[in-house]
Amino acid sequence: MSIRVIFLGTSGAIPTEKRGLPATLLKRGTELFLFDCGEGLQRQMIKAKIGFHKRMKVFLSHLHGDHVLGLPGLLQTMSLMDRKVKLEVYAPVGTKHFLECVAESLQYALTFPLEIHEIQDAGVACKETEYVIKAVWANHVLPTLAFAFIEKPRPGKFYPEKARAFGVPEGVLWSKLQHGDPVTLSDGRIVAPEDVSGPLRRGRKIVYTGDTQPFKGFARFASGADLLIHEATFDDTLSEKAVEDGHSTPRQAALEAKKAKAKTLVLTHLSARYTDTGLLLAQAKKVFNNVTVAEDFLELELLLSE
Amino acid sequence: MSIRVIFLGTSGAIPTEKRGLPATLLKRGTELFLFDCGEGLQRQMIKAKIGFHKRMKVFLSHLHGDHVLGLPGLLQTMSLMDRKVKLEVYAPVGTKHFLECVAESLQYALTFPLEIHEIQDAGVACKETEYVIKAVWANHVLPTLAFAFIEKPRPGKFYPEKARAFGVPEGVLWSKLQHGDPVTLSDGRIVAPEDVSGPLRRGRKIVYTGDTQPFKGFARFASGADLLIHEATFDDTLSEKAVEDGHSTPRQAALEAKKAKAKTLVLTHLSARYTDTGLLLAQAKKVFNNVTVAEDFLELELLLSE
Numbered sequence: 001m002s003i004r005v006i007f008l009g010t011s012g013a014i015p016t017e018k019r020g021l022p023a024t025l026l027k028r029g030t031e032l033f034l035f036d037c038g039e040g041l042q043r044q045m046i047k048a049k050i051g052f053h054k055r056m057k058v059f060l061s062h063l064h065g066d067h068v069l070g071l072p073g074l075l076q077t078m079s080l081m082d083r084k085v086k087l088e089v090y091a092p093v094g095t096k097h098f099l100e101c102v103a104e105s106l107q108y109a110l111t112f113p114l115e116i117h118e119i120q121d122a123g124v125a126c127k128e129t130e131y132v133i134k135a136v137w138a139n140h141v142l143p144t145l146a147f148a149f150i151e152k153p154r155p156g157k158f159y160p161e162k163a164r165a166f167g168v169p170e171g172v173l174w175s176k177l178q179h180g181d182p183v184t185l186s187d188g189r190i191v192a193p194e195d196v197s198g199p200l201r202r203g204r205k206i207v208y209t210g211d212t213q214p215f216k217g218f219a220r221f222a223s224g225a226d227l228l229i230h231e232a233t234f235d236d237t238l239s240e241k242a243v244e245d246g247h248s249t250p251r252q253a254a255l256e257a258k259k260a261k262a263k264t265l266v267l268t269h270l271s272a273r274y275t276d277t278g279l280l281l282a283q284a285k286k287v288f289n290n291v292t293v294a295e296d297f298l299e300l301e302l303l304l305s306e
Numbered sequence: 307m308s309i310r311v312i313f314l315g316t317s318g319a320i321p322t323e324k325r326g327l328p329a330t331l332l333k334r335g336t337e338l339f340l341f342d343c344g345e346g347l348q349r350q351m352i353k354a355k356i357g358f359h360k361r362m363k364v365f366l367s368h369l370h371g372d373h374v375l376g377l378p379g380l381l382q383t384m385s386l387m388d389r390k391v392k393l394e395v396y397a398p399v400g401t402k403h404f405l406e407c408v409a410e411s412l413q414y415a416l417t418f419p420l421e422i423h424e425i426q427d428a429g430v431a432c433k434e435t436e437y438v439i440k441a442v443w444a445n446h447v448l449p450t451l452a453f454a455f456i457e458k459p460r461p462g463k464f465y466p467e468k469a470r471a472f473g474v475p476e477g478v479l480w481s482k483l484q485h486g487d488p489v490t491l492s493d494g495r496i497v498a499p500e501d502v503s504g505p506l507r508r509g510r511k512i513v514y515t516g517d518t519q520p521f522k523g524f525a526r527f528a529s530g531a532d533l534l535i536h537e538a539t540f541d542d543t544l545s546e547k548a549v550e551d552g553h554s555t556p557r558q559a560a561l562e563a564k565k566a567k568a569k570t571l572v573l574t575h576l577s578a579r580y581t582d583t584g585l586l587l588a589q590a591k592k593v594f595n596n597v598t599v600a601e602d603f604l605e606l607e608l609l610l611s612e
Contacts, residue, residue, distance in 0.1 A: 014383050015349040021379075039379040040346040043321040065412045069375070073327075073345040076371040077320050095601060101407035105400060106371045107448065142413065254537040 001029045003151075003204055003302040005227060005266075009036075010294040012211075012233045012269035013066050013248070019296055020044050021066045022269055023228055026149060026206060028131070032056040035147060035208040037231075041070030042077045048297060052078045053085060057126065059133065061210025062144035063098060072102045079111045081202040086113040090125045090133070092143050093118045119145060131203070136221045138212035140246040146210050148221060149240040151203025154304075155180035155193055166227040204302050207262070211269065213243060214252045216288035219259035226302050228253075229294075231269035236283045250280045254287035268294040307436075309333045309457075309510055309608040311533060311572075314350040315342075316600040318539045318553070318575035319372050319518070325602055326350050327372045328575055330535055332455060332512060334437070338362040341514040341535075347376030348383045351512060354603060355426035358384045359391060363432065365439065367516025368450035369404060378408045385417045392419040396431045396439070398449050399424045425451060437509065442527045444518035446552040451518050454527060457509025460498055460610075461486035468502040509609050513568070517575065519549060520558045525565035532608050533566040534559075535600075537575035542589045556586045558592035572602040 004027045009020035010079075021038025025048075032054050034041075035272035045052070052074075060068055071089075078087070089095060096116045103110075118127055122145075125135040131151045138144045158178045168174060168191055171185040182192045207222040208229045222228050233247035242249050248256075250267055266290055267280055274280060277293040284291045292298070309331045315326035327344025338360050340347075351358070358380075366374055377395075378421045384393070395401060409416075425431055428451075431441040437457045445448045464484045464578075466476075474480060474497055481491045488498045513528040514535045528534050541552035548555050556573055563571040570596055573586055580586060583599040590597045598604070 001387060013386055017353050020349065039376070040349055043323075043326065043346055065379055065408075065414055068412065069379045069382075070345070072373045073371055076375075080319055098411035099410070101411065102371075105404035105407065106369055106374065108371055167316070179496060194573075234439050240575055 003206070004030045005206065005229070005300045005302065006048055006050075007266070007268060007294040007296060008041060008048060009038045009070075010268045010296055010298075012231065012271055013041065014272045016272045019270065019272075020276075021070065023070065023270065024208060025050065027200075030054055033133070033149060034058045034209065036061055036067040036069040037074060039069040039073075040067050042074045044240055045074075046208070049298065052081050055085060057088045057090065057133075057206075058148065059125070059135075059145075059147050060089065060095060061138070061146065061208070062092055062140060064142070064143055064211070068095075072099065072106070072108075073230065075099070075103075075110060075114065076100045076106070076108045079108060079191060084114060087225050088115045088117065090117045090135070093120060093143060097263075099274070104221055126156050132142070136222070138210055138218075139215035140211045140213070144210050144212060144246075146212060146218065146242040147208045148223065148225070149206045151205070151210075153202055155202040156198035156200050158213060162228065163191075166191050166195060168196070196271050201304075204304070209248070209253075211247060213246055213248055214256055219256055222256065222260035222262060225260055225262040227264050227266065228257050228260060230256060232267040232280055232284070233269055233271050235274070240252050241268050250284035251290075254284040254291060257288045257291070263290065264300075265291040266294050266298075266300070267291065270294075291298070307610075309334045309512070311512065311535070311608065312354055312356075312603060313345045313572070313574060313600040313604045314347060314354060315376075316389035316574045316576060316602050316604075318537065318577055320322070321346065322578045322581070324581075325576065325578075327376065329376060330514060330574065331356065336360055339455060340364045342367055342370050342373040342516065343380060344377040345375040345379075348504075350602070351380075358387050359389050361391060362540050363394045363439075365397065365431070365441075365451075365453050365509050365514075366395065366401060367444070367448060367452065367514070368398055368448055369400050370448070370517070373516070374401075374404065378412070381405070381409075381416060381420065382414045383411070385414060390419040391423060394421045394432070395427060396423045396425065396441070398451060399426060415471055421518065425464045433578045440527070442523065444516055444524070446517045446519070450518060450552075452518060452524065453514045453525065454531070455512045455514075455516045457511070460508050461506050461508040462504035469497075472497050472501060474502065477518055507610070510610070512608065513566075515554075515559075517553060519552055520562060525562055528562065528566035528568060529567040531566055532570065533606065534563050534566060534571050535574055536562060536571060538573040538586055538590070539575055539577050541580070541585050556590035556597075560590040560597060563594045563597070568594075569596065569599040570606075572600050572604075572606070573597065576600075
């Protein structure tokens with residue numbers, strides 16, 4: 001199944017002519033996972049031709065305006081478009097109150113079920129058959145979560161010749177084995193998937209920091225990520241301001257990527273002062289080579305491992 | 307003093323790739339008047355290079371999300387930029403509660419005084435030395451205001467030869483007369499501005515409908531407008547839907563412009579279904595010739611009458 005990550009808003013705090021407010025979309029097959037929802041997100045979704053009727057989960061890192069003010073408008077537009085599919089929101093405590101008071105003030109009625117899961121504790125925020133999403137407390141100026149999207153391992157490569165050798169007839173039973181389930185043959189023998197397949201294949205892992213200073217435990221949380229999306233609000237020369245405001249610099253983001261042995265690093269949530277991001281890229285490259293500075297509508301594909 | 311009207315958001319309800327949510331800016335000298343504040347307005351202001359520190363009054367027609375969800379982000383960005391100048395908001399009852407509950411949820415602190423004037427009754431909403439802004443109840447699905455920005459008449463054309471004939475010495479006294487004030491000469495005679503000037507020159511009038519169906523009394527309210535900014539959400543073939551949703555069509559907008567003897571009509575708040583607005587223009591033109599269909603960043607200058 002394909003996974004694409006689309007950067008729909010890459011500025012921090014204040015938008016610019018070229019950058020919208022924070023919003024990063026992960027698209028796995030036809031399911032959407034939105035990390036933060038800055039003002040203007042719905043229009044960015046229209047520009048990127050995402051659609052408003054798909055299965056979707058929204059993850060908010062923290063309740064600062066630049067990360068959440070796109071959500072009420074998104075809900076309203078989805079309702080105007082008569083969405084019927086449930087929308088799930090995973091976010092810090094306070095999100096329910098925020099959405100309720102806006103809905104009450106602006107009197108919009110939802111056409112779809114809205115499930116708000118307020119996250120009280122770090123750990124597994126959301127668990128499905130094929131993936132989990134974990135949350136960890138980051139280090140910002142107010143309670144802020146970082147998220148890891150982790151695919152469960154896929155069954156190993158299927159070897160038809162081994163299945164034949166075990167006497168498994170082609171058809172339904174092969175399909176069960178390919179999906180990781182054991183089968184019982186007509187003579188009572190049980191064949192396990194590992195009997196006819198290679199080792200489990202690891203799933204993909206994408207980590208999103210939200211707003212944060214570097215913090216202890218993050219590299220372990222992000223360990224082995226295929227893609228680490230790390231904020232880098234200020235360049236290294238403004239590291240004192242970064243500490244003051246609870247943000248990171250490119251060097252810090254790159255050090256985390258290196259410690260976590262991430263494959264790819266993307267820097268986002270950039271201060272509006274950087275019209276040319278060459279400096280940010282150069283600072284990160286000194287520490288970690290496989291790094292990109294995000295721009296709006298940048299799209300990355302994460303391939304399956306063999 | 308120059309007046310420019312800049313259309314910063316011209317869609318209705320749902321934005322499109324080309325059109326932001328409703329927001330129309332009037333710039334008189336260095337003072338700004340914003341009519342409605344849809345999501346994404348702050349970014350449109352950045353694109354149009356408007357600035358966040360100017361004297362500014364915001365007028366909200368009604369508390370639907372598409373007309374107001376840009377305001378919290380605007381306030382937050384102004385604070386991040388350390389605005390000090392007071393911001394005034396004129397809007398229906400409920401606005402204070404909306405802004406307070408968002409501010410409480412998102413914990414932003416303002417760096418400037420915010421004055422919210424909730425409008426209970428039609429009439430003069432705001433009065434300054436050089437202009438008034440009047441509000442009237444429109445006809446939408448919830449309490450909605452239309453606004454008229456009206457410059458007070460300017461003193462008539464000054465005739466130096468008449469001033470000389472009255473024996474008024476050039477300098478300070480001329481200046482007072484030119485500004486519409488009477489002067490007392492050294493011999494005790496009083497000279498009135500009308501003694502040395504032509505008739506008062508009318509100020510400019512700009513009328514903004516917000517969302518509305520046509521309603522009785524509007525043409526009088528908009529009477530003689532230099533510019534009538536009228537919503538035209540649906541084209542004439544969807545007039546039943548327009549009634550149902552409390553909106554207008556191009557023909558209806560044009561009829562109002564004609565009745566009001568407006569000089570210019572601009573149609574805005576267009577449904578996302580119209581990627582080509584030729585139809586809307588043609589429908590309005592049948593009734594009123596001097597009409598334009600707004601697009602984002604369209605800018606009109608309103609010249610002073612002689």
